Amino acid sequence: MVTGLFLFLLAATAQPASSPAPPAFRAATIVSGLGMGYQLVVADLNRDRRPDVVVVDERSTELAWYENPTWTRHVLITGVPRVINLDTHDLDGDGIPEIAMAHQFETDPSRSVGQVLLLTHGDDPTQPWTSKPIDTVPTAHRVRWMRVEAGKSPWLLVAPFAGAGVVAPKYAGRTPIYAYVPGTWTRQRISSTLTGIVHSIHPVEWAPGRWQLLTASFDGVQRVVPREGEWTHVPITSGNLEPCPRCGTSEIKLGRLGARRFLATIEPFHGNIVAVYLDRATGWERLVIEDGMTNGHALAVADLDGDGQDEIVASHRGKDVRVSVYRAADATGTRWSRTVLDQGGVAGADCKVADLTGDGKLDIVCSGASTGNVVLFEQQK
Secondary structure: OHHHHHHHHHHHOOOOOOOOOOOOEEEEEEEOOOOOEEEEEEEOOOOOOOOEEEEEEOOOOEEEEEEOOOOEEEEEEEOOOOOOEEEEEOOOOOOOOEEEEEEOOOOOHHHOOOEEEEEEOOOOOOOOOEEEEEEEOOOEEEEEEEOOOOOOOOEEEEEEOOOOOOOOOOOOOEOOEEEEOOOOOOOEEEEOOOEOOEEEEEEEEEEOOEEEEEEEEOOEEEEEEEEOOEEEEEEEEOOEEOOOOOEEOOEEEEEEEOOEEEEEEEEOOOOOEEEEEEEEOOEEEEEEEEOOOOOEEEEEEEOOOOOOEOEEEEEEOOOOOEEEEEEEOOOOOOOEEEEEEEEOOOOEEEEEEEOOOOOOOOEEEEEEOOOOOEEEEEEOO
16 A cells, blocks of 8 residues: 555646646745734625625734725724634625634543624624624534525525534544524534544535535544535545545545546644545545645635536645645546645645636635735745
8 A cells, every 4th residue: 555655646746748737826925923823715795896805814803804906904803712614605685705614622521611603794894793693513613604595685604613521632422413594593413423533524415405414533534414404424535544534524625527426635633634525436436645734724626727527626734744636647537746836935835726816717725824914925826
């Protein structure tokens, strides 16, 4: 197995001569002075048709957004220690999204309040927003909006980092996932079977009009499928097979190579590996395309060059921080190349892909943990 991995990594470093050159990017720091950059979300918060950036600073008691194109800082809410995650959706249809957020996070359930809030704007979205408490979920770690019922508002999903009463580092025990219907905001438990750390949840349109939830946890990757009021777990892969806490997966994204579906993961928890899972007739085939990260945390998938094949963006927060882009050599996905986008400039805790400059080309924006910054990588061609 070691020899096979070594040979594959050698093959993945060389791009075939017939493949087009990867897109070029120009880096610019748009935010500096953060205590510890964590998550970022791209959304238009002032109806000017320019996507803005909301940035989670783990060491701040404020949540702020940065207005495109000057990147002026606007405070959304104060007095919120340990903000950890958020998601946006326009619930009332006024063109400005509401924000669901979780704060007072700790990895130890006995010390974590896990306050979940809904933020709504007033007449001027550059002024502080109004907050409404939704729930308290100890270790609330990921919040996502997900379309569950056709033609209705998406539900809010909240995934704790770990379940009640567990102890590090194995966090042995079950970790639930909760859902809330806008309006009533009553807690529903939609998952009770995952164990250990649940690090990522990712709503996806698995088939046209059919939304499902991908989970990355100590149990690997699973699909959580809503159907007729029930939620069913479909295991996809166990991920990394070392003993926990170096088990399972940490991040999960869905991509496509033409008509073929693939999954991209970071493994294990805060791990060193970027893996690709190819949807074959015989099952999911795992390929390791990177094993040199330290504290891997940022993962995004998008078709950066418009060729119908998605690229993978990944970054890590540990030693020798870098941001890398991985490209498939062809539609089979059996060989990948890596381009280092940045070395040492941003300790990527999160990266998102969007057209932030309005030129029709996809850009990459990453938040830095130890580097305390947000860097925009503007596509040049």
